[in-house]
Amino acid sequence: MALIKNFKIQNEPEAKALHNEPQGVFISTYGCQMNVNDSERMYSLLEMLNFTSVPQPQDAALIIINSCSVRERPVHKVHSEVGRYRKLKEKNPGLKIGVGGCVGQQEKSKLFKDVPLVDFVFGPDNIDDLPQLVTSCFVNSDVKLMGSKFKHQDPYHVETLIRSTPVAAFVNITKGCDNFCTFCVVPFTRGRERSRPYKHLIKDIQSLVERGVKEVTLLGQNVNSYKSDCGVCFPELLKGIALETDIERIRYTTSHPKDFNEELMKVSAEHQDKICDYIHLPVQSGNSEVLERMNRGYSRKDYIEKVKMIRNYMPTVSLSTDIIVGFPGETDEQFEETLSLVEEVDYESIYAFMYSPRPFTKAARYEDQLTREQKSERLQRLFKQHELKAFAKAKEYEGQILDILVETYDEKLQNLKGRSTQNKVTYFAGGPELVGKTLAVKINKAFPQTLRGERVTL
Ligand code: SF4
Structure with a gap:
């Protein structure tokens, strides 16, 4: 063949x-x-x-x-x-x-x-x-x-394609990554970082709005290092989208702590009517030595300071993170620092994984690899510690009235499903004509992953 x-x-x-x-x-x-x-x-x-x-x-x-x-x-x-x-x-x-x-x-x-x-x-x-x-x-x-050829030389001019008219759409703003975290294969599989031109993005998002989209999630491996052809950086891009398009809600992921700056927070606070109260900020480890071996470009102290800055500008923000347990050479004490950081930052959700070596990456060649049992035991401890905490945090929403953007209608259950600006999935009763609307919903019950409520008139 x-x-x-x-x-x-x-x-x-x-x-x-x-x-x-x-x-x-x-x-x-x-x-x-x-x-x-x-x-x-x-x-x-x-x-x-x-x-x-x-x-x-x-x-x-x-x-x-x-x-x-x-x-x-x-x-x-x-x-x-x-x-x-x-x-x-x-x-x-x-x-x-x-x-x-x-x-x-x-x-x-x-x-x-x-x-x-x-x-x-x-x-x-x-x-x-x-x-x-x-x-x-x-x-x-x-x-x-x-x-499977990289097209580094091509201008990154993709237009967002959607099949039907979803309420929320993903919009790529960058492609690839230049960071070379020592555990990550992405720079080898998605190539070097490229940013979409600013004007194209504004046009693309406005055209999604005209087709009925209410919320966009700006996507990139590291959205914070967005740099357009005309020198526009990520905070300026967010500001531009907030001012120059009619989109109702803006989310973004993934942020890199080393590039997350105060200018972004100022723009977020200024445009809080549109920019969502949710940030995914991957920490990966709570120990500075491990972070250095991961080539993350920040220390535990730097990360915690960024979190303080975020909470200063966005007091009701919902934070989530990614964590790798059992990175090569990670000691029990270093892992304990991850547990204590999770406690201190008070995340609403964490996405945690056991380290596994990836081809081409530097960490795959580190000699001090941990056993599967060690990694699995640490992962269980982390989940166990966070489980109760996350549920307690979800419970804090009970009695609150949240703005829910309705995404889908379930005919069988005659239920609506939507999300709050803090990214909490919320279910409540209502008809299909409400899809695409942002409604005030009083939260009656919190579950570990979702909320349930009822529509209220303010
Ligand atoms: S973890 Fe993220 S920032 Fe680091 S190399 Fe991978 S994609 Fe880039």
Whole structure:
């Protein structure tokens, strides 16, 4: 079987015929919001080729695994998921299976050898080539196709694609990362950092508003290092979006503590009617030596000072974080410092993971790796400590009246689901005509992850 990297469509009449009939596509998404947004873009691009999304892989003519290599055993996960489709492929040899995302970028053509059922592979920088790649794959069925070239030189001019009219949409503002944290594979799978031009972003967001979007989440590996072609930095971008577009709510993720500055806080306080009262600020560890070995660029003290500054400008802010436990060389005492930092900062939610070595990264070569048992024991301790605290914090919302932007209506339960500006998922009774509206909701009961309330008139 031949391998083609330059996937020009070989036979145009066949390609046209291919897209005359609607066909099903199923995308399985792993990982972060960036990947969720990438999958949405893939669906939108494939819709232009007459593919429609189907809820089950057995109804699909095309299956794409949008993989993530940030956590453990990513290739193994791709392998076992593709294995589950073996029977479908036997029944329908025309079924095409593609692997995108970070594993696609990292493994490239090696995946064809390791997982022979895969027909095509592509990386995050090649999503916009997907229509051509898929068409070529269907037309030239005896070849394996690959698109995983970085496009560092190309201007980063993507336009946000949405299929229906969601209430909330993700908008990429940067791509890639230059930070090289020693545990992270992203700079190797998503390439160097690039920012979208300011004017394009403003236009893009206003056009989403005109299609009914009420809330945008600005996405980047490190949104705080956004720098546009005309020198606009992240706080100025936020200000511009608040003033020059009619968007109702603005969120952003992910922030890097080293680049998080007071100017951003001033803009957030000035535009608190639009900028959400929620910040995700990954700390990764509570110990300064571990942070240094992670190449994070801040100490425990720096981080705590940033948190104080945030609370000074945004007293009701909801904070969340990412934590890695069991980084190579992390001692019991150093881990205790993570526990004490979590206690001190008083997060509403934490996303914690056991360290696992990633290819190409510096930390994977550190000699003092911890055992799985050590890492797992620390993770359990962290979760246990935070569980009760998080629930107690959620309980503080009981009796409060929150502004909830309604995102969806569940017909079966006749329930509305929305989010507060603090990013708390809230359920309450109401009809579908309320989707897209921001309503005052009194919180009656808090659960560990969600809130329940009732609509009130003020
Ligand atoms: S900032 Fe660090 S953890 Fe985040 S994407 Fe960049 S290298 Fe990875």
